[in-house]
Amino acid sequence: MDIFPEATNAEETLDPPDWADVGALSHRILDDAIAYLEDVRDRPVWREMPAEVRSFFSAPLPRSPAPAADVYDDVARNLMPYPMGNIHPRFWSWYMGSSNFTGALGDFLAAIQGSNLGGGNHAAALMDSQVVNWMKEMVGFPVSASGTLVSGGSMANIIGLTVARNVKAGVDVRERGVGAMPKPLRYYASDQVHSCHRKAVEALGLGNQALRRIQTDAGLRIDIAALKAAIAEDRETGFRPACVIGTAGTVNTGAVDDLQALASVAAEEDLWFHVDGCIGALIAIAPENRSLVAGIEQADSIALDPHKWLHAPFEAGCALVRDASQHRNTFAVTPEYLESTPRGLASGEWLHDYGLQTSRGFRALKIWMALKEHGVEKFGRLIDQNIAQARHLTRLIEAEPALELMAPTTINIVCFRHRLDGASEERLKAFNTEIMLRLQEEGTAALSDTTVQGRHCLRVAIANHRTRRSDLDLLVTEMLRLGREIEAAIPV
Numbered sequence: 001m002d003i004f005p006e007a008t009n010a011e012e013t014l015d016p017p018d019w020a021d022v023g024a025l026s027h028r029i030l031d032d033a034i035a036y037l038e039d040v041r042d043r044p045v046w047r048e049m050p051a052e053v054r055s056f057f058s059a060p061l062p063r064s065p066a067p068a069a070d071v072y073d074d075v076a077r078n079l080m081p082y083p084m085g086n087i088h089p090r091f092w093s094w095y096m097g098s099s100n101f102t103g104a105l106g107d108f109l110a111a112i113q114g115s116n117l118g119g120g121n122h123a124a125a126l127m128d129s130q131v132v133n134w135m136k137e138m139v140g141f142p143v144s145a146s147g148t149l150v151s152g153g154s155m156a157n158i159i160g161l162t163v164a165r166n167v168k169a170g171v172d173v174r175e176r177g178v179g180a181m182p183k184p185l186r187y188y189a190s191d192q193v194h195s196c197h198r199k200a201v202e203a204l205g206l207g208n209q210a211l212r213r214i215q216t217d218a219g220l221r222i223d224i225a226a227l228k229a230a231i232a233e234d235r236e237t238g239f240r241p242a243c244v245i246g247t248a249g250t251v252n253t254g255a256v257d258d259l260q261a262l263a264s265v266a267a268e269e270d271l272w273f274h275v276d277g278c279i280g281a282l283i284a285i286a287p288e289n290r291s292l293v294a295g296i297e298q299a300d301s302i303a304l305d306p307h308k309w310l311h312a313p314f315e316a317g318c319a320l321v322r323d324a325s326q327h328r329n330t331f332a333v334t335p336e337y338l339e340s341t342p343r344g345l346a347s348g349e350w351l352h353d354y355g356l357q358t359s360r361g362f363r364a365l366k367i368w369m370a371l372k373e374h375g376v377e378k379f380g381r382l383i384d385q386n387i388a389q390a391r392h393l394t395r396l397i398e399a400e401p402a403l404e405l406m407a408p409t410t411i412n413i414v415c416f417r418h419r420l421d422g423a424s425e426e427r428l429k430a431f432n433t434e435i436m437l438r439l440q441e442e443g444t445a446a447l448s449d450t451t452v453q454g455r456h457c458l459r460v461a462i463a464n465h466r467t468r469r470s471d472l473d474l475l476v477t478e479m480l481r482l483g484r485e486i487e488a489a490i491p492v
């Protein structure tokens, strides 16, 4: 008896009719990808998209099929030539890593294997936990700590700040909400704190005012005396000081807060100690500079970013929490459709109990493969190399009368500007912005800009394993040339 009769209509699938065709196209894509990285230095860092490329991306929803080779040709023509540029050796804007080929293969294989890292009993889940364990080891966290891979530093910070809120709320905040808290919570960070913390306290229902920005010293590090005064003031006025956020590498200037002093303040004041180490936590693996982040191992939670100084392809962030049960108690929920079984696929711990996502991508593989290939020591040396390059650029700036350093260089971020005799701050900003835009438009280098202690400046952040010192020499030469050109073109 046939209980499953043959389908009368042909059933569809997304698999190709002929895997051999797919092989030929895939090999072509792979060869192109290798050539793309091999030649990256010879292409402009960035280029403006022509009108036909822009309009290509307003084409309507495709309704009928197209050969995969044609689809790839569209990508090769309209997408690949116009990247953001952060894989280029002279990309130093904002703050991000420069990716790596092995990591890209990891992303490909993760998609092929296709596992969902919400959890379950399978190899990808073990690898996910292993990578978290490696991150703990890198920053000196105990084996008993927990962690989770997330999209990036912003999510990693939200994880840490959420655990802090729930531990310090004074009520069962999961059940009763922030409205039931006996006193409003206060979080503290320097006035250089990354903007994602504002989003975090807002999303946590605490409100932006719950995050007190503490003044910084001449090195743009949190002023410890001012922090203590703010905590005392808040206690007197009916707030509950809950959490201090130390930044290991601020996004503006790369300043590293005194993490040991912050750990002491947190211990004395009974505060949660969170470290935003999106930039600098991994300096802990860099032999020449690791003392800069001493104290990070005392944190209650740490946010770090493998897609920055480990150069993992986007996205990869990581949150670590010293007390695994506090971490799990903040997020774990077991609905009836996700109960564990004693054996089989649903046995073991669910990884989604450590964060907000249910389905989770297989982010671990790209990190795992690159770490296995190169070893953690090489990543540490690359961090030292970027810091040495930033010091090299700092020396070039100090030796060049037309340029002016605008903040102390601590790690791999250099803030500086081109001088313009007698010009107002406003004109200096316009002049330096023009230099920055020309550098981008000519495809020479990508810098970004910011304002430090009220003064506009250009900013070079070297989290790039392809940068060489000669690239920085070229930057200075080109800036001086552009400075002369622009100054001549727009007289005062």
Ligand SMILES: *Cc1c(COP(=O)(O)O)cnc(C)c1O
Pocket: 095, 151, 152, 153, 154, 155, 157, 194, 196, 247, 249, 250, 251, 276, 277, 278, 279, 305, 317
């Ligand atoms: C980059 C960064 C973040 C945000 O991380 P994303 O990975 O961009 O989400 C937070 N804090 C600091 C200090 C950063 O540099």
